[in-house]
Amino acid sequence: MARRRPSDPPILAGFSHIRMLGSGGFADVFLYEQNMPRRQVAVKVMLADVVTESVRQMFQAEANLMAQLSAHPSILTVYQASISADGRPYLVMELCSAQLAERFRRERMPVAEVLRIGVQIGSAVETAHRQGVLHRDIKPSNILTTVYGHPVLSDFGIAASLSAASAHDTVGMSIPWSAPEVLLDTTPGAVTSEVWSLAATVHSLLAGRSPFEVVDGTNTSDELISRITRGRLPAIGRDDVPDSLEQVLRRGMSRDPARRQQSAIEFVRELQAVEAELGFTPTPADMAVQDWALVTADDPADRTIVRSVAGESAAPRPDRRRRRAAPAAAPTAATGTGGRRPRPRGRLAAGILVGSLLAVVGLGALGAVLAIQGSDDDLPRVTDVTATVEGATVAFRWPDPGIRDTDAYQVRVVGGEATVQRAAEFRIAAPEGSRVCLTVSVAREGRVGPSSAEQCAEPAGG
Structure with missing residues (x-):
């Protein structure tokens, strides 16, 4: 099938177009330079011929989800979201490299590096789950890399709320990294389905191919679905991969969701145990350490609480949807260079689609101060640990x-x-x-x- 012609880059106030970075089924991604502050950014622009009211709502949902989550050090940062003069929605994002999607296929990645990526991306997925969000498309090509080598999870375009997943969902998917129950339409996604995809992604980075892909064989969508839903997980085939790590991945990719790790953080802890077994310093899991509040100087009682809630997985529901098989080497949303400190960063700049939060966080104008809430003695006390x-x-x-x-x-x-x-x-x-x-x-x-x-x-x- 012939590739479509790239769309024209939109004229965006405060940004200068440089070149195209990549394209997908619904959007093109361009390299721009932001004028103030001066930096290079990736701009994801929806295609004009696919922009309907429902697509516009999906795009806005993606912007809002990224806004809620992108303070995490392993989730791609969204700086801004808006509508261009010609009516196309766009996102302004942190600029990262997409080299991991190709690298794992052409070279043997060190076990220590793969474990580090698994822990960091797993903690990002756990953070999303605690906010009630399923990513629903975890795979190597959706893991980008900063100039400092820090992995970040991108593309929440088909993400869905844990509480909103329903039998009416139409879900795109990438078959090689999709859980059996998702492929069989018995659920639109659950926490344990994400654990399967996490394990499949780590397996891929170690094996140099997707878990059920046959080297030098045919790998049609139907064949992959058959192997994933009925076949036995192939061994990674590397002498430097310990059996304990193979066991963690086999458990995470069990066909029975009840036999898997029941949360992303449980999967992460098992990867950390393997790191310790191999003599590596366990990679920290970046999680919100405690609840915090923004308290205005004028009225300490007027505060906005941003809570870190440990969400539970929604119960799977029977579901019949249209299946869209994404190619194994799908185009990514941002390519190039860019940096991120491997530490939690500040919230988004003005202009993102969550103005209600930003209105409260006017630190200069309101003289707001950051306050960490102290201990409350009326809450139950844990004993006998x-x-x-x-x-x-x-x-x-x-x-x-x-x-x-x-x-x-x-x-x-x-x-x-x-x-x-x-x-x-x-x-x-x-x-x-x-x-x-x-x-x-x-x-x-x-x-x-x-x-x-x-x-x-x-x-x-x-």
Whole structure:
């Protein structure tokens, strides 16, 4: 089939067009230079002949989702979203490289690097899930790379709310990295489906091909669907990949969703345990450490709470949809160079489609100050935290102190990261000879209760 002619770049106030970067089925991506502040950016522009009211709404939904999530260090940043003078919606995005999509096929990627990417992208997916968002198209070509080598998850174009997925959804998909239940139309997507795609992506980066792809064989859509839904997962075929990592990936790609890791963070913790087993320093999982609030100086009671809620997966529902098979090497949304500090960054610039939040965050005009909420003694206190050493992992557990359905636990590792979760169990990689300590608190509606007594564990050899 002949490739379509690229669309004309729109004239955008404050931006100068440089060249085209890539194209997809619904949009073209161009390289622009922003005049103030001066920087190069990727601009994703919808095609004029596909812009309908429903498509415009989908595009706005993508902008809003990216706005909510892009403060995460492993999620692509969206700077601005608007409508061009000729009526085409567009996104102004951070400029990154799409080289990973080709690199994993042409060279053998180091195990340590793949584990690092798996942990970082897994923490991005977990963050999206806690905001109630399913990505629904996790695959290597949707992982871009900053100039500093930090991976970022892109293309939330077919993402959907966990609570909004319904039998009326029409879902695009990339077959090689789609879970069996999605291919069989038994669910439009769930947390465990995303775990399958995460595992399939890590498997691909190690194997140099998608998990059920046959080298030098035929790989039609029907053949791939048949292998994914009925076949046995092929071995990666590398001597430097430990059996423990193969087991993590086999579990994540089980045909039965109940046998998989039940959350992205559980999958991440198992990758961290493999890192510890191999003698690597476990890659930190970038998660919101606690609730925070913006408090105006004029009225401390007038605050906007941005909560980190540990969302549960929506129950799968029977669903019949049109299936669109994306090619294995689909065009990506942003290509080139660009940078991102591998640390949480600030919120979006003015002009993004979430003006209600930005109106509150007028730090200069309103004299707002950032305040981290302190402990609230009226919340339940966690007691009797126990620790069990299980190989290279320490499992901390505690009894339910009487939390509500909307509550969560804040687990703070001494000298390390904090995590917000619903489960009354926390696992962490712990190399032999190390000492791991943590405290647990109850988080409720932007407040954090008193901490438990510090519990420590010291694997053998310490």
